[in-house]
Amino acid sequence: MRRRQLMALVRKDLRLELRTRETIVAMALFAIVVLAILQFGFGTRDDDLTRFVGGLMWVTLAFTAVLGVGRSYVAEREQRVLDGLLVSPVPRTVMMSAKAIAIFLYMTLVEVLVIPLVGIFFVKGPYWESIGWIAIAALLANLCIALSGTLFSGLALFTRARDLILPVLFLPALVPVVIAAAGATHAVAGGPHDMSEWRGYCLFLLAYAILFALVSVATYDAVFDD
């Protein structure tokens, strides 16, 4: 039953996104614009910015995540459907998991664009052979973003100043994710790989995701039912 409910909610989010294309397109355009601004800000294409590539990538993705997470309950809010979901016998953790899966997929799709662009814009040395390692770190970071983002967007949903509250709550929670994901990216991008450093950062991301999963499971009923 829970699996059927979860699949139905994920399918609903993807159908809405396929029909409106509001979130993915906004996230992708935003990320590209930020990368372009950063490239202009840091100088010309002749400079090798490999040293900063982790930070450049993950600051961009962190702000993109805020944009995507901020839109995660837009359909329910604007079309006033939330009561329909809340009055149904769906466990709140299933609702949360469905939103987290949607955010995870949106972030992954944006990264399919952003990770190669970062290489083109900022890296002069070897980069493409590191893409696989960067992608693994990115998937773990996406897990953290999806789980924490879903929790904070749920909390912000019932506040009046939700557009202000969400970044104020969510961005500080993203700081450890940005540090670890940027560190993991830096460890493998543009030169000899430091796999022990990469592994350490990835383990941190995994632990952070587990922590937020536990916090979400413990609090999500209260978020929606109180």
Place this chain on the structure above:
Amino acid sequence: MITARGLVHAYGERRAVDGTDFHLLPGERVALAGPNGAGKSTLLRMLATLLRPRSGDLEVLGHPQPDQARAARAGIGYLAHDPLVYLDLTARQNLELYGDLYGVPDRDARIDSLLDDVGLLARAEDTVRTFSRGMAQRLALARMLLHRPRLLLLDEPHASLDARGGDLLDRQLVAAQGDGRAAVIVTHEVERVARVADRLVVLRAGRVVLDEPITGMDPPEVRRRYEDVIA
């Protein structure tokens, strides 16, 4: 079906529902009326498990609230002012979603049957955004009935339903008595709802000021009774 004692809910300092007692038996259809701000919708939202009472005891379909809210929700059909459907999904996709959320076993056949009942089978593949208000509310009626709920909670249903939807709802309410389903109908249209209700409950300032049977009474007489109480 419902037993409520001393229910209280407040918005800030203002008590919208103030120590209300309420009960509902199987097969019973209660018209819940009162002036604006009397607490009707707040009480209905508490019965629908959408609001937690600040104090008091509430049991819905035999499940104490709020501890067993999910068990109660499986048997509740809720019709609100808004249709509670996604405008960018088709009528069928909306019903498929709710069918899966409620675990309806014969989902597709049930959806076809309900879409036919509410006159939307030909528009099943159209997005709700292209529907009129009355059509969207008829779809909401299908959404409410999809999982064969034992308890119907309706918030001013006739206000936004067109004639076809209103007649269908009235037929459902008449049939409800026979098969043991119960209904609470929040309304301003006392005279219309009196045709299908067994009991009139009137709220004023969050308290029950009238609770009496109306079976067999003429609708205009019920209306006069209601107006006497709220005057």
